[in-house]
Amino acid sequence: xxxxxxxxxxxxxTAVDPELRKVIGKxxxxxxxxxxxxxxxxxxxxxxxxxxxxxxxxxxVLLSAQAVAPNGAQAVPAAAAVELVHNFSLLHDDLLDGDTxxxxxxxxxxxxxxxxxxxxxxxxLGLATEVLLDSTSGDAIASARAxxxxxxxxxxxxxxxxxxxxxxxxxxxxxxxxxxxxxxALLACSTSIGALHVGAPRETVERLHAFGSELGMAFQLVDxxxxxxxxxxxxxxxxxxxLRARKKTVPIVHALTSGTEAGRRLGELYGKEEPLTExxxxxxxxxxxxxxxxxxxxDECERRLAAAHQHLPRATGNAEAIESLTExxxxxxxxxR
Amino acid sequence: xxxxxxxxxxxxxTAVDPELRKVIGKxxxxxxxxxxxxxxxxxxxxxxxxxxxxxxxxxxVLLSAQAVAPNGAQAVPAAAAVELVHNFSLLHDDLLDGDTxxxxxxxxxxxxxxxxxxxxxxxxLGLATEVLLDSTSGDAIASARAxxxxxxxxxxxxxxxxxxxxxxxxxxxxxxxxxxxxxxALLACSTSIGALHVGAPRETVERLHAFGSELGMAFQLVDxxxxxxxxxxxxxxxxxxxLRARKKTVPIVHALTSGTEAGRRLGELYGKEEPLTExxxxxxxxxxxxxxxxxxxxDECERRLAAAHQHLPRATGNAEAIESLTExxxxxxxxxR
Numbered sequence: 001x002x003x004x005x006x007x008x009x010x011x012x013x014t015a016v017d018p019e020l021r022k023v024i025g026k027x028x029x030x031x032x033x034x035x036x037x038x039x040x041x042x043x044x045x046x047x048x049x050x051x052x053x054x055x056x057x058x059x060x061v062l063l064s065a066q067a068v069a070p071n072g073a074q075a076v077p078a079a080a081a082v083e084l085v086h087n088f089s090l091l092h093d094d095l096l097d098g099d100t101x102x103x104x105x106x107x108x109x110x111x112x113x114x115x116x117x118x119x120x121x122x123x124x125l126g127l128a129t130e131v132l133l134d135s136t137s138g139d140a141i142a143s144a145r146a147x148x149x150x151x152x153x154x155x156x157x158x159x160x161x162x163x164x165x166x167x168x169x170x171x172x173x174x175x176x177x178x179x180x181x182x183x184x185a186l187l188a189c190s191t192s193i194g195a196l197h198v199g200a201p202r203e204t205v206e207r208l209h210a211f212g213s214e215l216g217m218a219f220q221l222v223d224x225x226x227x228x229x230x231x232x233x234x235x236x237x238x239x240x241x242x243l244r245a246r247k248k249t250v251p252i253v254h255a256l257t258s259g260t261e262a263g264r265r266l267g268e269l270y271g272k273e274e275p276l277t278e279x280x281x282x283x284x285x286x287x288x289x290x291x292x293x294x295x296x297x298x299d300e301c302e303r304r305l306a307a308a309h310q311h312l313p314r315a316t317g318n319a320e321a322i323e324s325l326t327e328x329x330x331x332x333x334x335x336x337r
Numbered sequence: 338x339x340x341x342x343x344x345x346x347x348x349x350x351t352a353v354d355p356e357l358r359k360v361i362g363k364x365x366x367x368x369x370x371x372x373x374x375x376x377x378x379x380x381x382x383x384x385x386x387x388x389x390x391x392x393x394x395x396x397x398v399l400l401s402a403q404a405v406a407p408n409g410a411q412a413v414p415a416a417a418a419v420e421l422v423h424n425f426s427l428l429h430d431d432l433l434d435g436d437t438x439x440x441x442x443x444x445x446x447x448x449x450x451x452x453x454x455x456x457x458x459x460x461x462l463g464l465a466t467e468v469l470l471d472s473t474s475g476d477a478i479a480s481a482r483a484x485x486x487x488x489x490x491x492x493x494x495x496x497x498x499x500x501x502x503x504x505x506x507x508x509x510x511x512x513x514x515x516x517x518x519x520x521x522a523l524l525a526c527s528t529s530i531g532a533l534h535v536g537a538p539r540e541t542v543e544r545l546h547a548f549g550s551e552l553g554m555a556f557q558l559v560d561x562x563x564x565x566x567x568x569x570x571x572x573x574x575x576x577x578x579x580l581r582a583r584k585k586t587v588p589i590v591h592a593l594t595s596g597t598e599a600g601r602r603l604g605e606l607y608g609k610e611e612p613l614t615e616x617x618x619x620x621x622x623x624x625x626x627x628x629x630x631x632x633x634x635x636d637e638c639e640r641r642l643a644a645a646h647q648h649l650p651r652a653t654g655n656a657e658a659i660e661s662l663t664e665x666x667x668x669x670x671x672x673x674r
Binding site: 026027028030031088092095096114115116118119121122123125126127129130133134140141144145148149151152155156158159160162163181 | 363364365367368425429432433451452453455456458459460462463464466467470471477478481482485486488489492493495496497499500518
């Protein structure tokens with residue numbers, strides 16, 4: 001697994017951060033403070049902090065726009081918009097899931113309280129449209145509409161994800177559909193909105209969307225695997241947290257519906273009233289592996305990544321750009337977190 | 338006090354409901370179900386329910402657009418957008434305040450759970466921009482930007498409102514500023530966004546904004562008075578709920594900062610660690626009255642209403658439209674809820 005950061009990520013961070021800081025600067029001081037903490041720019045006491053996320057989505061926006069349009073650099077507002085939507089969803093997700101840690105730091109709601117974190121999420125969602133509409137170049141209406149559609153998918157996926165926790169009969173198809181809505185939709189938006197914003201032809205936008213959609217699924221499958229076997233030191237999340245919360249992620253649902261003895265035992269554990277013990281959690285993870293679902297998920301991830309790559313040469317003849325996007329896609333899927 | 342509904346409200350409901358239903362129809366079934374319940378279109382079990390809110394804001398959008406632009410009827414998407422933002426804020430407000438009843442029905446979160454209500458609010462905020470951007474006529478960018486600015490104010494006001502609950506030193510100016518952000522900003526957006534959407538001149542838009550801003554403050558002051566002395570049968574909220582939650586509404590802060598003996602006693606009650614008894618709540622309300630703050634708030638409300646009316650003739654020469662807007666403004670301020 002590679003761990004050096006592709007240059008595209010650093011470049012995206014440099015290009016997008018000023019735009020993000022500018023638009024977040026429009027907020028009232030209280031709401032802004034929560035957002036700045038969440039973005040890793042400040043500590044809980046407001047003092048500066050060098051941190052920040054990996055800018056995966058902004059990098060995808062900028063690279064894909066540059067790959068297909070000579071004025072791709074004008075996609076910075078689109079890159080900022082996607083990053084704002086992503087962070088709106090993180091703020092609200094952490095509230096919904098009661099997660100206390102993110103990127104190795106206490107989540108915003110644990111520091112500022114639930115109401116302030118909820119409102120900060122609302123604010124970021126509003127700013128996501130605003131940053132596009134404020135942009136003086138590019139097709140703001142087309143890109144903002146694409147973003148709104150992705151937000152609808154994201155919400156549908158989050159709703160399904162929560163719903164699954166209370167259902168014993170989730171099928172693999174339902175689970176893949178949920179992952180598609182929860183994660184792939186915003187990734188597909190990331191790889192196409194920049195091209196849309198700078199006026200690339202429709203077919204090009206659609207190819208890039210298809211690339212991001214497959215990549216997004218591969219990304220989610222890696223996330224699901226890390227949720228079971230990731231190193232907490234690296235992921236920043238408690239070990240086996242997905243099983244503890246009885247999440248129905250893809251490998252788990254694959255195991256539950258595998259018809260194997262291991263899957264049956266996993267279902268038994270998931271059916272228990274009381275919280276699972278540490279030993280039971282480890283057993284549950286082992287049942288996912290024994291059901292062949294770890295392997296299947298890894299294979300499916302590779303299939304999705306290969307499918308993603310196939311869309312690129314049909315979107316652009318820019319070999320250098322294809323190489324950068326390919327490198328970034330590989331990084332995303334090979335990451336430990 | 339008048340209780341017959343102005344014709345403009347019924348007309349707005351008729352004009353805007355199809356647009357609202359269409360855009361809410363874009364959501365996944367789970368999220369849509371929560372929204373349809375919240376809008377009063379369905380019961381908790383999904384069966385149809387004739388209800389719905391009073392469409393105050395859509396009526397203001399449509400009337401003000403028609404007053405200043407021959408193509409004012411094209412403002413329907415703007416009317417829907419404002420109603421979506423209003424309802425996004427209600428869904429999240431009810432969560433933040435833990436309110437269990439709204440419009441004489443259980444709040445959405447009590448029926449569908451907190452996560453589903455939070456996501457439904459998110460969805461409505463996203464749809465608010467989307468309904469504007471989907472509109473084929475009108476200046477979608479200008480109106481969507483105005484809406485985003487109002488959303489920022491709304492969030493700032495909600496944050497301040499929550500913050501005030503934990504502060505003993507809130508000044509009247511701070512409190513009026515909070516009311517301005519929390520309520521007036523969206524009302525001012527309501528009375529100007531329609532004109533903006535259909536391309537009215539800038540000065541006209543500004544006059545209408547000023548009209549809505551004053552009206553919005555009058556509206557909030559009435560709300561604050563009803564929060565203290567409104568009939569629960571009419572308001573649909575428990576009696577003295579603002580005092581129970583130690584809210585810092587305008588009349589309460591006016592009393593607390595009045596320098597009177599009654600204000601001092603109110604401060605004493607608000608400083609108590611334990612929840613106030615029913616007798617103490619009644620005493621607190623009486624102290625607001627005795628401090629002269631009920632009267633001051635009523636007077637301030639009249640001053641704001643008069644100031645609002647003065648802006649109208651400068652916005653339009655359309656006497657019939659001024660009459661309709663005046664009638665609606667009076668209805669809003671004279672309402673019992």
